[in-house]
Amino acid sequence: xxxxxxxxxxxxxxxxxxxxxxxxxxxxxxxxxxxxxxxxxxxxxxxxxxxxxxxxxxxxxxxxxxxxxxxxxxxxxxxxxxxxxxxxxxxxxxxxxxxxxxxxxxxxxxxxxxxxxxxxxxxxxxxxxxxxxxxxxxxxxxxxxxxxxxxxxxxxxxxxxxxxxxxxxxxxxxxxxxxxxxxxxxxxxxxxxxxxxxxxxxxxxxxxxxxxxxxxxxxxxxxxxxxxxxxxxxxxxxxxxxxx
Amino acid sequence: xxxxxxxxxxxxxxxxxxxxxxxxxxxxxxxxxxxxxxxxxxxxxxxxxxxxxxxxxxxxxxxxxxxxxxxxxxxxxxxxxxxxxxxxxxxxxxxxxxxxxxxxxxxxxxxxxxxxxxxxxxxxxxxxxxxxxxxxxxxxxxxxxxxxxxxxxxxxxxxxxxxxxxxxxxxxxxxxxxxxxx
Numbered sequence: 062x063x064x065x066x067x068x069x070x071x072x073x074x075x076x077x078x079x080x081x082x083x084x085x086x087x088x089x090x091x092x093x094x095x096x097x098x099x100x101x102x103x104x105x106x107x108x109x110x111x112x113x114x115x116x117x118x119x120x121x122x123x124x125x126x127x128x129x130x131x132x133x134x135x136x137x138x139x140x141x142x143x144x145x146x147x148x149x150x151x152x153x154x155x156x157x158x159x160x161x162x163x164x165x166x167x168x169x170x171x172x173x174x175x176x177x178x179x180x181x182x183x184x185x186x187x188x189x190x191x192x193x194x195x196x197x198x199x200x201x202x203x204x205x206x207x208x209x210x211x212x213x214x215x216x217x218x219x220x221x222x223x224x225x226x227x228x229x230x231x232x233x234x235x236x237x238x239x240x241x242x243x244x245x246x247x248x249x250x251x252x253x254x255x256x257x258x259x260x261x262x263x264x265x266x267x268x269x270x271x272x273x274x275x276x277x278x279x280x281x282x283x284x285x286x287x288x289x290x291x292x293x294x295x296x297x298x299x300x301x302x303x304x305x
Numbered sequence: 306x307x308x309x310x311x312x313x314x315x316x317x318x319x320x321x322x323x324x325x326x327x328x329x330x331x332x333x334x335x336x337x338x339x340x341x342x343x344x345x346x347x348x349x350x351x352x353x354x355x356x357x358x359x360x361x362x363x364x365x366x367x368x369x370x371x372x373x374x375x376x377x378x379x380x381x382x383x384x385x386x387x388x389x390x391x392x393x394x395x396x397x398x399x400x401x402x403x404x405x406x407x408x409x410x411x412x413x414x415x416x417x418x419x420x421x422x423x424x425x426x427x428x429x430x431x432x433x434x435x436x437x438x439x440x441x442x443x444x445x446x447x448x449x450x451x452x453x454x455x456x457x458x459x460x461x462x463x464x465x466x467x468x469x470x471x472x473x474x475x476x477x478x479x480x481x482x483x484x485x486x487x
Contacts, residue, residue, distance in 0.1 A: 077308055131374075151325060158413035158424050159374045178307065208469060209486060210418045228466045238436050239473035242462070287437040 063091075063193050064114045066105050067098040068133070069121040069149065074172075075100065078119060078149070081182050091190060093117070102133050109140035116141050117189040119182070122150035122160070134164030143196065145189040149178075165212075204253065208243035215239065222266040222281075222289040223250050223257075237285060260291040260299055274303050339363075345373040346414065348380060354388045355412060358395035362410045367402050372413040380421055382468055382485050386461050391423065393454045394481045398427035401479060405430060421485045429479040436474065 065082055069075040079098045086093050096116075097108050105118070118137060122130035134146050145167040148160050160166050167188065170181045195202065205214045219237045225247060226233055232250070234241050247265050251257050260266045260281060266289050272282045279296060281289040291299055306326065309318035340359060346352040355371060362369040380387060395412070402408035405428040415422045442456040462470045467486040474480070 074308060077311075156372050156374060158411060158426065159372050159415055162413070162415045162417070162422060162424060172306065172308075209420045209484060211422075211484070213471075227463050231463075231466070231469070235437065238475075239471070240436060240440070241471040241473070242469035244469075285435055285437070287435070 063093045063189060064096045064112075064116045065093055066108070066116050066118045066120075067095065068100070068102050068105055068119070070100040071121070072100070074121075078178075078182065081179050082119075082186065085183050085186055091186070093186070093190070105133070106136055106140075109137065114141055114144070115193060116144040117186065118144060118146045119185075120146065120148055122148050130160065131163050134160070134166060138164055145185070145192065147185045206243055206245060208241075213241055213243055215241075217254060217256060217267070218269065220267045221270050221283045221285065221287060222260075222264055223247060224289075225263040235287060235289075258295075258299065258302060260289065260295045262292060264289055264291070266291075268302055271303065274299055276300065339370040342373040343371055345376045347376060347378045348384065350384050350388055351377075351380065351391070354391050355395075358392065358399070359410065359412065362395070362399045362402070365399065365403060365408075367399065367408040367410050369410045370412075372411070372415075375416050377414050377416070377421060380485055381487050382465060386465065387485075390458055390461055390483060391425075393458045394425050394483070397454055398425055398479065398481070401429050401433070402427040419487050421487075423483040423485070425481045425483075426478045428477060429474060431477065433474075433479075436472065 065086075067075060067079055067082070069078060075098060079095060082095055085091070086095075096114075097104055099105065102120075108114075109116075116137075118134075120130055120133060130148055130150075134148070137144065137146060146164055147168045147170060148166055149170045149172065151172045157169055160169055168181075168185050170178060170185070172178065202217060203214050204217050204220060205212060207213070213234070215234070215236050219239070221235045221237065224233045224235065225231070226242065230244050230246065231242055232245050232247065234243065247259065247263075250265050251259055256267050256269050257265050258268050266281055266283075270284045272284050272286075274281050274291070276296065279291045279293065281291055281299070283289060306318065306321060309315075309321060340356060343352055343356055346355070359369040359371055395410070398410050402410050407428060409426075409428045411424075411426045413422075413424045415424065440455050440459055459470070462468055462483070469484045469486075471482040471484070472480070
């Protein structure tokens with residue numbers, strides 16, 4: 062079950078937020094529950110200390126207490142590193158990215174832009190629910206690797222190929238609508254999924270996304286038109302794959 | 306605010322609007338305010354390139370904002386390389402944003418465990434070119450033999466062993482994350 066936390070110091074707004082969430086859970090019959098709805102961030106932390114949870118957190122950034130939004134988010138992360146944090150704020154669009162990246166916040170709802178808060182809250186619940194179900198039922202669909210503090214997650218089906226960078230141990234992952242670099246070894250990548258095939262000393266390709274192979278020029282054309290390279294040594298194995 | 310309207314609570318709406326919204330919106334109107342946190346960057350050349358590029362974007366009526374919540378004193382990257390990278394990223398972001406209805410450009414410098422992250426986001430067209438194409442040498446939305454920009458960016462980053470680049474398109478935003486490891 063996904064457990065929901067609300068921390069908002071304005072009584073009216075807290076009541077309303079809680080009602081939006083509880084109504085939606087009831088209507089959609091979701092496997093979720095509001096476990097803490099409070100003005101005091103310590104209530105959230107106390108609950109986390111005593112319970113092992115995956116949570117969805119709605120946090121008011123302007124809490125009239127010492128604990129700032131970022132600090133609270135970071136503390137929550139210590140207990141629940143997979144939970145979804147959503148910041149709700151009356152002002153300061155000016156720190157949007159900082160919040161998002163500091164604590165890997167899932168979303169950020171501003172109250173000042175005449176936002177339809179109910180709709181935004183429902184969107185957050187849907188997204189959190191989808192992520193939760195995905196991670197619970199099959200971890201295998203998402204490729205995950207760590208780069209420094211950051212966790213890179215990409216659907217396997219979106220991965221085109223991996224390429225080594227001229228810099229030692231740096232790998233460039235080419236995906237649909239994303240190119241991302243991280244530190245690792247191609248050797249370890251191949252072992253992560255049977256879809257991956259070593260087609261070149263410097264390339265590992267996702268077999269599922271190959272459109273066709275030009276045997277003469279040793280080029281692999283991917284579904285989106287991008288080219289990945291093969292070496293003659295690995296070409297034969299590739300031939301067998303494409304023919305099947 | 307829509308909450309008060311929802312409940313037809315005019316009295317509180319009035320108080321809320323006069324006390325909270327008005328002062329904020331007045332502050333927000335000034336573009337200078339959006340650059341205020343630049344003072345937290347203690348490296349002059351980086352501060353220079355960011356401010357000039359964002360100011361230029363603002364002059365072109367792009368909603369340009371910079372976020373630097375904590376002081377940034379050290380960046381473990383050759384500053385000429387870093388300025389070239391950020392220059393390319395911001396020029397490219399500005400050009401793309403200009404083609405959007407609601408152009409935005411946002412830069413944030415964020416300290417994380419062992420790294421500093423420079424995130425640049427800009428609004429982008431829903432059906433722009435495939436990502437890999439914009440990194441090809443000589444690719445430009447404005448015809449041939451222009452814009453070596455993004456392919457240069459990749460080349461510079463590939464020379465730095467402690468810098469990684471993450472580029473993606475998500476929810477109508479084009480995002481460049483340059484992460485510098487200590």
